[in-house]
Amino acid sequence: MSDNELIWRVAGGSGDGIDSTSQNFAKALMRSGLDVFTHRHYPSRIRGGHTYVEIRAAPEEVQSRGDGYNFLLALGDSFARNADEAAVYGNEEIKPLSENLDELREGGVIVYDSGFVDEEDVAELNLEERAEENGWHVYPVDLRGLAKEHGREVMRNTAGVGVTASLLGMELDHIEELMEDAMPEKILEPNIEILHDAYELVSEEFEFDHELRVPEGDHDEEQALLSGSNAIAYGAIDAGCRFIAGYPMTPWTDVFTILSQNMSDIGGIAEQVEDEIAAAALALGASHAGAKAMSGSSGGGFALMSEPLGLAEMTETPIVLIEAMRAGPSTGLPTKPEQGDLEFVLYTSQGDSSRVVFAPGDIEEAYEQTRLAFHIAYEYQIPTIIVYDQKLGGENKNVPVSFFDREPDPSLGSTLTEAELEEAAHDASGKFHRFQHDPDNDAGVSPRSLPGQKGGRFLATGNEHSPGGHIEEDPTNRVIQMERRMEKLEHIREALDEDHPSNQTYYGDETADYGIITWGSSHGAVAEAVERLNEGGHSVKGVTVSDMMPFPETEMTEFLESVDEAMVVEMNASAQFRGLIQKELGRFGEKLTSLLKYNGNPFEPAEIVEGYELHLDGGDAEPTAQVRIEPAAGD
Amino acid sequence: MSAFNAIGESREIDRDEFTPGLEPQPTWCPGCGDFSVLKALKQALPEVGKSPDEVLTVTGIGCSGKLNSYLETYGFHTIHGRSLPVARAAKLANPGLEVIAAGGDGDGYGIGGNHFIHTARENHDMTYIVFNNEVFGLTKGQTSPTSPKGHKSKTQPTGSAKSPLRPLSLALTSGASYIARTAAVNPNQAKEIIKEAIEHDGFAHVDFLTQCPTWNKDARQYVPYVDIQESDDYEFDRTDRQEAAEMMYETESALYEGTVLTGRYYVDDRPTYAEEKIATGEMTDTPIVEQYFDDDREWERSYDLLDRHK
Known part of the structure; x- marks a missing residue:
């Protein structure tokens, strides 16, 4: 644990803008030369409920959340909008303060919105006593009042950021730049005023008695702040994926959304469909036709994909599936991470499974292994799964921009041209021998044709089949086909073992x-x-x-x-x-x-x-x- | 130059090209209505100028799923109920393909019902043939979504308590833009309807009555049948949604009272899904599959998307 680190926790209600506020603050810290890592904690509801984002920033690489944290910005919670609602839901306003105290480190700093919470409620927390015990430094600031003065109450997040910067001895220039990039002019001006007022007010009103200051750092090159979900989506784009089908489900939705927002700009197709069975089946259809295609979901949605997944194995149709784990069984904890779907993704679907499964460990690996997943899926004609979770998907980290400066890989892998099909073996029914062991192919793969190519007709079927694809129950053929499909995994293992460094x-x-x-x-x-x-x-x-x-x-x-x-x-x-x-x-x-x-x-x-x-x-x-x-x- | 030269190739096409050189042993029973679908397709495809290499036949599971074993085209024999999502994605990825999906009544109206609704709703430019024999054939005669009320089977031994599903009406409410019913015993009409369905720009649904001589012995051979366009007893405008709906309702009810009505029920020239997607900017008109064969294409990189993360 480094002493020279800031772990800033901003807490409030869902829907209070915690996400965007923290994203901009994390970027400001990154731009100042620090390495940053974010952790998001949120409940499964649109408004209300206790939520926080933690930003850990240090001069050297940070790759995890820390133990506890050292700066709390408690914004108050706007869930109960009037007295009636408050009567039902109880007093939520105090929760961003009251529910976060246990993990605050000794000597930590607390800022809470005195314009929002009742001083009586604060008194009930024994805050003063606890602060003394733990060496905490408490700064009650009327963030709400500051925000109202220049604009609207919702801008109290900005006031909170201004107070944070002031207490940490942090320049405002990066924060301001980011606000200029992100905000429309109409709200920019009041927000800038609030930021500066808050910054100055807190230094005038309080004598700072805490030691914590923002660390100083320096980057050798330009950085980008992005999440595991971004990295997976970008890996897919750079692998030439131009077809995605899906159905919303937390936490997979992030990858689905990012790709859907980009697909039309890059000549691809995104399809939100009726269910996850359809989603996986669409990806199969697109891949069969000759597109690099993917789908994905989280636990319950992925369960619906079991059968198309088996079909991909049997028909040797390349496909990349993403599985974003969340705590199960069943609906479980929809917004919380768990690594409980490992056996599920390894073995789901009937019969002996022949698939590749990668579990990236961090944001860079999420990008690399998604690219690799496409390469293997299309080269070896096998379904490849990326299994990750709400944690990796939702956390942000800075990565050097140069990391992404590389060639795309749009190859369709093992396919034949029409000229090659003319030379290829066909059976008496006229079918191209698409499922025949190819002695010239060191990877144990039978190259495929694509519908619409001359001379490449074959039947893809979920039944056991002959080399041309006809349904065939002959025992000898069965053994040949089973072994041909299963052997691909050995070839893939050999290829992975030759890569240095490995994925471990x-x-x-x-x-x-x-x-x-x-x-x-x-x-x-x-x-x-x-x-x-x-x-x-x-x-x-x-x-x-x-x-x-x-x-x-x-x-x-x-x-x-x-x-x-x-x-x-x-x-x-x-x-x-x-x-x-x-x-x-x-x-x-x-x-x-x-x-x-x-x-x-x-x-x-x-x-x-x-x-x-x-x-x-x-x-x-x-x-x-x-x-x-x-x-x-x-x- | 396209990598898919079978597509749009102009040449004489012989119907024999759609018969496999060495035909696999058919698993259909003698007298099965499925033979008629196969025959109608073999006739229709060359007449609309399609060659075997530019057609993709996507089937579900059941006797009907074997269609592409006996029809010489590119084929994808998928899983139970899932032919439509596979088929429609192939069409989106390569719009030059002539995509025909097929399956039974259990496959399309039962287990795959959700896909039927949504594929029709989206109006993909493809043909969907449902082999409707009012029974599960390959699993040996269980009650299906179109079995008549009171139908006895091993799984409903005291007779089905359910009213049958109305496939034509369902297609209409869901958004199909061409809807027809034909019967195995009516080969000329079947061929003509399938030709129209293939040539229609949009989702064409053909409910094809295919008698099952093995598991639905008490079922009709679907004779005598009436072609509603030929008969003077039925007057309606098939471009009028209201009138089409009424005609469908009457047809569906009549079947269970012994009158087999067939013909064209609805046609609408609304834009296809791909056209709609291109119009909203959701996709471009360059087929994605062609992009992979374009050596000059500059592939977009995530590197160029990073501004928002800096």
Whole structure:
């Protein structure tokens, strides 16, 4: 944990503009030269309900939320619009203040809107006493009054940002620039006035007794602030994806929306359809016709895609599906993250599954692995799934602009031209042998034709079929076709193993004999925990796995052979990834302890540090956090 | 130059081209109405100038799903009820393809009913043929969405308590822009209707009565049939929604009273979905599949979208 960091939490009601306010403030911090990382916490409703965004900013890379935070801007909550509503919903106004105190670090700063909350309510919180105990510095400011003076009450967010900047000793220039970019002229002027007034008022009215100031940083090159959902969408665009079909569902909707907003500008097609069965089926139809196509959903919607997914496997139609996990089962916690759909995406649909599944660990990987997913899907004619979650999708991080400066990859992969089709084998019915093992193809793929090409007719069918695609139940043909399809996974594994660095991320002390293993979006918190443990005198190595299928057998065997013990960290209750390791490797069960969290919130680094210490201790002590340690159980 | 040279090629097309060189053993029973759909398509396609390589036949599951095993075109035999979403996306991606979707009454009006409603609503430029035999055939005779009330089967042994679904009326309310019913026993009309459906710009729904001699033995052979355009007993304007709706209602009711009415019920020249999408700016008129073969195309990059993130 660095002392030289700001973790700013802005809290309020859903619908109070927390998102846009925090996005602009994060950009301002980024423009000032800091690395930033955002974490969003929100309930499943349009208005009201407690919500906050946390921005962590430091001079060096930040890849996770921190432990707690050190600056609270409590905006008040406008959910109950009148006395009648307040009678039903209770006093929501105090909640952005009252519900955030537990995680505020010692010495932290609190700003609350004294124009919004009742001083009596504040008194009930024992705020003064608690502040003294924890060394907090409290600044009550009439943000609402400031906003009303120049414009409208909703502009109190701007007043809050002005106060924040003043208390942190931060220049206003970047904030102003961003407001100029984002706001129409009519509201820009009052907002700028509010910003400056708030900035000055707080320095006149208060003597600052806190130590926290905005850190200073410097970037070597221009940065962009973007989310995991942005990264997935951009990976798809750069992979030449020009067809997306979907149905809204949180948190997948973000990727769907970003692509839908861009598709018409880039010559593509976006389709919002009647359900997720249709969505996946449309992507299949478009891909069959010769477009690079994708679909996706979250848990329940993805369940509806099971059957089209199997059809893609059987007909060897390339397709990329995105699965944005949220806490289940069923509707679960719609806006909260969990890594509980791993086994679901690996095995859903009837029969032996032949698919590729990647779980990106951070924003850069989300981009890279989406591109890779398209490459593999079209090269090997196999469905490829990106599994991520509400956490990775919703968090923002700065990435150097140059990261995206690369060639697009619009190749359709293994297809034949009409000239090649003339030379290709056809059966007596006139069908091109689309499903025949091609001895010249080292990747075990049978190149396909596209409807409308001369001489390429074949039948794609979900039934077992002959090389030309006719329904065929002959046992020998069945074995040939099954093995031809399943073998592709081995070729893909070989190709992935040749890529260096691989999709797995290694960190910590290489010589350690204790390993921490995680997958997907828990990466940031685990990597930070490993760093802290090593700084604290422990010797620990870590790995974040992205290749879920085909499983990185060689890499994981090597890792597990190199340690005496390992802890598998994941956000689910049944240790699904640990189960996958044991299934794929068939051993190491006695080495694998699990650290599990499934309360709807992602891991914080300190929870992992504590989990490690408790495991090492071997005692009966219970974790202080809402996590569970599942001891090794053998194979 | 297009990468899809079968599309729009002008040449004489022989109906034999639509018969596979070595025809797979048909799995349809002797006397099955499905043969008539196959025959009508083989006749209609060359007459409207389509060659096997430019046609994509997308089918569902059931006896009717085997259509593209016996019809020599590009084919996609999908899963139960899902032919329409696969078909309409292929058409959007490559509008040059002649896309024909087909399935049974259980497939299209039951499990795939939602897709039927929405594909009709969107008015995709394609043909949808429903093999309506009022029963589930391949799974051995269970009650289907169009089985008459009181129909006894192994799954409804005391007779169906449900009134049958009204397919023509459903197509109309959903937004189909060409709606017709024909019958296996009426080959000339069937061919003509299928030709019209293919040539129609928009979603053309053909409810094709195909008798099942195996599992619906008490069912009619759909004779005698009446062509409502030929008969003097039925006067209505098929471009008038109201009149079409009434004629459909009468036709659907009459079938269960033993009178088989067939013919064209509705035609509307409203814009197709692709035309609407192009008009709103939601898509361009360059087919997406052609873009992948355009060596000069400058592919857009996310790098150029980053301003909003800086």
